Amino acid sequence: MDIYRFDKSQELFQRAAKVIPCGIYGHMSPAPLIPPTSYPFYAVRSKGSKFYDIDGNEFIDYMCAYGPMVLGYNHEKVDRAAAEQYGEANCVTAPSPVMVDLAEYLVDLIPGTDWAFFAKNGNDATIYALMAARAATGRKKIIMISGGYHGVSPWAQTPGHHGLIEEDYQNCIRIPWNDIAAFQKAVDENSGQIAGFIATPYHHPNFADNEFPKEGYWQTISEICKKEGIVLIADDVRCGFRLDMKGSSNYFGFTPDLICFCKAIGNGYPISALMGTEALKQVVSKIFYTGSYWFSAAPMAAALATLKELKKIDGPSIMHETGTKLLKGLEEIAKGHGYDLKTSGHPSMPYLRITDDESLMLHQDWCAECTRRGAYFTSHHNWFVSTAHTQEDLDRTFDIADDAFKALKEKYQK
Amino acid sequence: MSHELLTARLNAYAVLKNLEDLVVHDREMALFTKDWNIAIRFFVLNGPDAFVEFDSGKCRVGKGGGEKKSSVILFFHSPAHFNKMMDGKASPVPVKGFTKLRFLTKEFSVLTEKLEYYLKPNADLLADPKWVALNTRMTLTTAVWSIPELAELDPVANILSSHMGKGSISLGILPDGPKVNLTVNKDSIVPAKGEIKAPAAAMTMKDMTVANDFLNGRLDAFTAIATGDVSIRGQIPMVDTLSLMLDRIALYLS
Missing domain, CATH: 3.30.1050.10 (SCP2 sterol-binding domain)
Structure with a gap:
């Protein structure tokens, strides 16, 4: 099997490092790709489930741009809808009618919601949700889950990171996932002070097994929130429309006050949404919140096309089925080589870990070996499956995984 | 937490720790200290308590009194006092080992001056691979011993x-x-x-x-x-x- 080289990626990165902080920053930074020298840094082309790097290597992409790609790269229907809207009007002095069409479509789609507000990134939606909770309750504090991710705003970042001050996180209370007692304790100890509780529908931290909510978790949390007047915020940025077309809260059987969407909503076109209940509509109306590109119409047209197509083909079921096949196949291959590959989270966005080495070094090596053979696997983050991944992709992936395990055995036996 | 206290603890437990490598990796200091047999204790009121021991060309630095009985005990009335001493702007109060005062002011200060030389970079020194090697070793030690x-x-x-x-x-x-x-x-x-x-x-x-x-x-x-x-x-x-x-x-x- 051919082993890829990344000479041009490294060469371009050297140029980038001179003029761009970190060369590549944020979640696309190569730093958590272990080792980065086994990964491509720059993509030049993409189609369906694959992308092609600057060195000419082809990858079956199991990161899907860290979530936005859901129907496949360069999806014809989505791109056509966006192109047509670009041809009519995009970033103009007034919004386009498609904004209303998209809001109506979403409100019909997502149970328990009565309005939709559009922005660009998931972070825009989580900030607005936080502001809405505070405006609605007149309270300051927010409860969140340790290891949960809600964007890069200072309040959402882990204390100690650069650029933060103590005041940024002094009103944030972090509790463990799936721990109703801890939630109740935080509420009791801060009686009348909690504005909101924000969490992802299930826990998908990096570098750790992902966890579904325990039986009755969300229902109990919802009851406590209602009783205490706490705004319940579902951060469905990562899971949204991969688990359930009606939102992941529908999948887990609860109705939040606010839901944040992004990533899969536009199949790569920049758009996010905050949706909420009628009771909060007047409150959010009073918050001044906007952005230069938040009214751009082409991403709205793309989102509408994406959602319609996902619904038409029952995208979540396809991704569930594909993800399940992928995980089953990989687990069996690992077992055949004497390794235990543990999978967690939803099959459409699974987290994997070779348990034979708690340090994750073995797992990191395997993911790198797979990537060097054409299956783009990260070792730190949950993967993403799209509706564009085919049986042919899976078969190729299994061959790659098998060869990578052979390489791993050889390396560690030495 | 007082800023001076943490600085004093870093000075005592992380910076002084580099004396161990200085007497091994700097040939001049290795020769200079090869016959030293002395234990010095740095006692800071409401602050760190550290020892520096020399024995047969080896140096050990750590918390508390160490294994050897202290030949010299230097007292500091506050973490700020100790930090000033580390900056060369104050003197300790010897409470034991008055006969060793000459050693402290003459010989030991040669060693600490050499330590300072390796810890304070300038453009010329950064061009010297030998200096870089020892400075890097010391920076690594300081870093790791600062963490606790x-x-x-x-x-x-x-x-x-x-x-x-x-x-x-x-x-x-x-x-x-x-x-x-x-x-x-x-x-x-x-x-x-x-x-x-x-x-x-x-x-x-x-x-x-x-x-x-x-x-x-x-x-x-x-x-x-x-x-x-x-x-x-x-x-x-x-x-x-x-x-x-x-x-x-x-x-x-x-």
Whole structure:
């Protein structure tokens, strides 16, 4: 099997490092790709489930741009809808009618919601949700889950990171996932002070097994929130429309006050949404919140096309089925080589870990070996499956995984 | 937490620690100290309590009284007093070992001046590979021995360390440079020199020059990792947390 080289990626990165902080920053930074020298840094082309790097290597992409790609790269229907809207009007002095069409479509789609507000990134939606909770309750504090991710705003970042001050996180209370007692304790100890509780529908931290909510978790949390007047915020940025077309809260059987969407909503076109209940509509109306590109119409047209197509083909079921096949196949291959590959989270966005080495070094090596053979696997983050991944992709992936395990055995036996 | 107290603890437990390497890796200082047989205790009221022992060309620095009976005890009436002494702006109060005063003012000060020489870079020194090698070794030691003190007394590092997870982190410089490690337990973080088997996380720097730039903040970590100049493996959150804690050192040690 051919082993890829990344000479041009490294060469371009050297140029980038001179003029761009970190060369590549944020979640696309190569730093958590272990080792980065086994990964491509720059993509030049993409189609369906694959992308092609600057060195000419082809990858079956199991990161899907860290979530936005859901129907496949360069999806014809989505791109056509966006192109047509670009041809009519995009970033103009007034919004386009498609904004209303998209809001109506979403409100019909997502149970328990009565309005939709559009922005660009998931972070825009989580900030607005936080502001809405505070405006609605007149309270300051927010409860969140340790290891949960809600964007890069200072309040959402882990204390100690650069650029933060103590005041940024002094009103944030972090509790463990799936721990109703801890939630109740935080509420009791801060009686009348909690504005909101924000969490992802299930826990998908990096570098750790992902966890579904325990039986009755969300229902109990919802009851406590209602009783205490706490705004319940579902951060469905990562899971949204991969688990359930009606939102992941529908999948887990609860109705939040606010839901944040992004990533899969536009199949790569920049758009996010905050949706909420009628009771909060007047409150959010009073918050001044906007952005230069938040009214751009082409991403709205793309989102509408994406959602319609996902619904038409029952995208979540396809991704569930594909993800399940992928995980089953990989687990069996690992077992055949004497390794235990543990999978967690939803099959459409699974987290994997070779348990034979708690340090994750073995797992990191395997993911790198797979990537060097054409299956783009990260070792730190949950993967993403799209509706564009085919049986042919899976078969190729299994061959790659098998060869990578052979390489791993050889390396560690030495 | 007082800023002076944490600075004093870093000076006592992390900076003075470098005397151990100075008497091994600087030939002049190795010869100069080879016959020393003395134990000096630095006692700071409401602050650190450290010993520096010399025996047959070897030096040991640590917390408390050490293994040898102290020949000299130097008293400092406050952490600020000790920090001023470390900056060469104050003198200690000897409470034991008056007969050794000449040793302290003449011979020991030669050693500490040499330590200062290796810890304070300038453009000329940075061009000298030998100086860079020892400065890098000392910077690594200072960094690692600072971590337990920061975790205890720096409010931000304290929060960070509580999320660090348990296990060992190894840090090393290739091809044959120094290796150190930190073991994170439930209630403590223990620094040590040398290699450790099966660390939870590892950070390896390509060579002394890269390590010197990296440890002194002249090389962006994300860029260095992407290019392979610095390699990290294992439980990356531990390395990430360690890196954030290391960035706190500059707030206390100039």
